[in-house]
Structures are given as C-alpha cells and as structure tokens.
Amino acid sequence: MAIAQAARPGTSTDPTVMRAAVFHGPGDIGIESVPRPHAGPGEAVIRVTLTTICGTDVHILKGEYPVRPGLIVGHEPVGVIDELGPGVVGYEVGERVLVGAITPCGQCHACLSGHLSQCGHGSGYQAIGGWRFGNTIDGAQAEYLLVPYAQANLAKIPEGLTDEQVVLLADITSTGFAGAESGGVRIGDSVVVFAQGPIGLCATAGAKLMGAALVIGVDGDPGRREVARRMGADIVLDPGSVDVVAEVQRLTGGGADVAIEALGLQETFEAGLRSLRPGGTMSSLGVYSGKLQLPYDAFAAGLGDHTIVTTLCPGGKERMERLMRIVAAGRFDPTSLVTHRFALSDIADAYALFSERRDGVLKVAIRP
Numbered sequence: 001m002a003i004a005q006a007a008r009p010g011t012s013t014d015p016t017v018m019r020a021a022v023f024h025g026p027g028d029i030g031i032e033s034v035p036r037p038h039a040g041p042g043e044a045v046i047r048v049t050l051t052t053i054c055g056t057d058v059h060i061l062k063g064e065y066p067v068r069p070g071l072i073v074g075h076e077p078v079g080v081i082d083e084l085g086p087g088v089v090g091y092e093v094g095e096r097v098l099v100g101a102i103t104p105c106g107q108c109h110a111c112l113s114g115h116l117s118q119c120g121h122g123s124g125y126q127a128i129g130g131w132r133f134g135n136t137i138d139g140a141q142a143e144y145l146l147v148p149y150a151q152a153n154l155a156k157i158p159e160g161l162t163d164e165q166v167v168l169l170a171d172i173t174s175t176g177f178a179g180a181e182s183g184g185v186r187i188g189d190s191v192v193v194f195a196q197g198p199i200g201l202c203a204t205a206g207a208k209l210m211g212a213a214l215v216i217g218v219d220g221d222p223g224r225r226e227v228a229r230r231m232g233a234d235i236v237l238d239p240g241s242v243d244v245v246a247e248v249q250r251l252t253g254g255g256a257d258v259a260i261e262a263l264g265l266q267e268t269f270e271a272g273l274r275s276l277r278p279g280g281t282m283s284s285l286g287v288y289s290g291k292l293q294l295p296y297d298a299f300a301a302g303l304g305d306h307t308i309v310t311t312l313c314p315g316g317k318e319r320m321e322r323l324m325r326i327v328a329a330g331r332f333d334p335t336s337l338v339t340h341r342f343a344l345s346d347i348a349d350a351y352a353l354f355s356e357r358r359d360g361v362l363k364v365a366i367r368p
C-alpha cells in the first residue's frame with residue numbers, strides 16, 4: 001500500500017494553513033497543506049496535540065470504507081482549545097480537551113432519545129452512524145481540528161492526566177467498554193471476547209471492570225493474547241489450536257453469559273453466538289462488510305432467548321469525562337496499548353507499520 005510521501009508544504013508559521021493527512025483515493029493518504037479551520041457559532045477549533053491511527057483509517061486507505069476524497073482522516077483528538085465560536089460557554093482558550101470520535105449535537109431526536117452515536121446534527125438521525133471525525137467531517141490527523149457542537153463535545157482533561165493516557169478513550173476504549181456495557185455484563189458473569197485487537201482488549205478490560213468473574217479472550221496472535229491477560233482476561237484461547245466454542249462451553253459449564261464480537265467477521269460473529277448459554281447476550285462491535293449470515297442452529301433456532309445488540313462508539317463530553325475518571329482513578333490504564341510514536345509528518349511510516357501489524361504494534365501515537 002503506497003502512501004504519498006509528505007511534501008511538507010505549509011508551515012505552522014502561516015496562520016491560514018495547516019498540515020493534515022488527506023484522503024484522495026484508495027492507497028492515497030498524504031500530508032499536505034490545507035486551509036486552517038475557524039470556529040463559527042457553537043463551534044471550537046482545537047490545536048491537536050496527540051492523535052492516533054485506527055483500524056478504520058486503514059480501511060479508508062485501502063478503499064474498503066468509502067469517504068469523500070479531500071477529507072482529512074483521523075478521529076481520536078486530544079488538544080488545546082485554540083478558538084471558541086459564539087455561544088460556547090464555560091471554556092477558555094488554552095484549556096486541554098479530549099473530544100470523542102463521534103460528535104453528538106445533544107439536541108436532536110437521536111440525542112434526546114439516548115442514541116447519541118446516531119446523531120444527525122440537528123436533523124434527527126444520520127443515515128448510518130453519527131457524525132464522525134475523519135469519516136463524515138474533517139478529522140484529527142492534522143494540526144487543527146474544527147469541533148462541531150463544541151458545548152456537547154469538549155471534555156476538559158483533568159489535571160494530572162497525560163495526552164497518552166486519554167487519547168485512546170476517544171474511540172477504542174469508548175467502543176470496547178461499550179461492548180461490555182451494552183452486553184449488560186453483571187457481577188459474576190462469564191464473558192468471551194472474540195479478537196484481542198485494540199477494541200477487543202478494551203472490551204476485555206471493560207468486562208472485568210463491569211464485574212465479570214470469568215473473562216475469556218480469543219485471538220490467534222500470541223502477542224495479543226499476552227496483552228489480553230494484562231488487560232484482564234483470565235483465560236486466553238488460540239482459535240488456531242483449540243475448538244473455541246467447545247472450550248467456552250466447557251469452561252463456563254454451558255455457555256458464556258455475554259459474547260463480545262470485536263472483529264467484524266462472519267466467523268467470529270457466529271462463534272460468539274454459538275458460545276452463548278440460553279438467554280445469553282451477543283454484543284457486537286464489529287463493522288461487517290459483505291454478507292453476514294445467521295445459521296438457525298447458532299441461536300437455537302430462535303428458541304434460546306438470546307439477545308443481539310450492536311453498539312457504535314459512544315461519543316460526547318459526558319462519555320469522555322466518565323472514561324477519564326476511570327483512568328484518573330487508576331482502575332484502567334490504556335497507555336500500554338500505545339506501542340509506537342510518530343510525528344505527523346512521518347504518518348506514512350505509521351500507516352505502514354500499523355496496517356502491516358509489524359513489531360507488535362497495537363496503537364501508534366501521532367504528534368502534530
């Protein structure tokens with residue numbers, strides 16, 4: 001996958017432009033000089049101090065996840081408030097903030113119904129998923145980021161927390177934890193998490209935080225299984241060497257209470273369903289493409305009282321504040337997931353490393 005090498009146009013000394021990672025077409029994300037955003041009513045601009053690359057960005061780069069050419073990618077922003085538009089109150093320029101990957105308006109039908117991730121920014125519901133940085137609006141792999149509905153989305157970073165401690169909360173932690181929360185994990189439950197990539201690892205940690213008595217992490221990569229143990233998995237299984245469904249059934253005495261799917265494949269979705277006990281909940285975090293089939297016997301032909309829930313990354317400042325509290329309290333430490341660090345100008349190298357999963361990479365930190 002070739003990535004346009006940075007031409008390094010524009011310097012931060014020119015106040016009208018900034019450097020950003022721009023998508024032009026499959027295989028073509030490059031750093032270039034683009035107009036710097038300014039804050040209109042209700043908006044804010046933050047100077048990005050740290051961001052990262054997500055699996056979704058790799059799908060965008062490969063052309064597997066369509067976005068409009070010219071879009072700035074990246075959806076995990078930490079920064080400092082640089083401009084506040086009219087109507088944004090309770091904030092000051094210079095304050096450090098975390099912004100979730102999805103930006104609910106806090107006012108539309110979706111938001112007021114509690115479906116913040118499906119927010120259509122005032123127009124009810126967005127067609128698929130809410131307004132997402134680097135997907136539907138310009139994103140965070142840039143020197144500056146325009147934040148819509150700033151009042152609902154700027155979460156002040158508590159004193160004492162570093163950028164690296166909070167950057168992963170914007171997406172993967174919010175999503176991974178939501179897998180356990182939406183699955184309704186209860187104290188004493190058994191939970192199996194399919195795939196231990198960054199989101200699956202956070203789902204594993206989330207299940208533990210929710211009070212699961214047994215957390216089983218499934219992944220074919222020995223390095224990721226090892227990290228899964230550190231993130232709270234009691235048992236890890238390699239689908240390449242054991243029949244995972246049979247083993248989960250054996251370990252749980254009849255099936256897991258909750259299965260969390262964090263990969264987005266037919267195989268793992270189906271294995272999750274088959275791992276459940278009657279009455280169990282399948283909590284799906286994967287983004288699926290192509291055809292997803294539901295074999296009748298995988299959910300007891302409809303007689304098993306199973307629940308299937310899906311969750312898109314919860315955003316908004318209340319969510320981010322909640323996640324920062326759990327880090328500040330020392331109950332969850334996402335920093336070990338940041339394995340590599342790059343400057344924004346070297347983001348092509350970061351994309352290559354991340355997409356090829358070299359050197360045990362889990363997440364990369366990108367500093368503009």
Ligand SMILES: [Zn+2]
Binds near residue numbers: 055075101171172
């Ligand atoms: Zn993401």
Ligand SMILES: [Zn+2]
Binds near residue numbers: 108110120
């Ligand atoms: Zn809304």
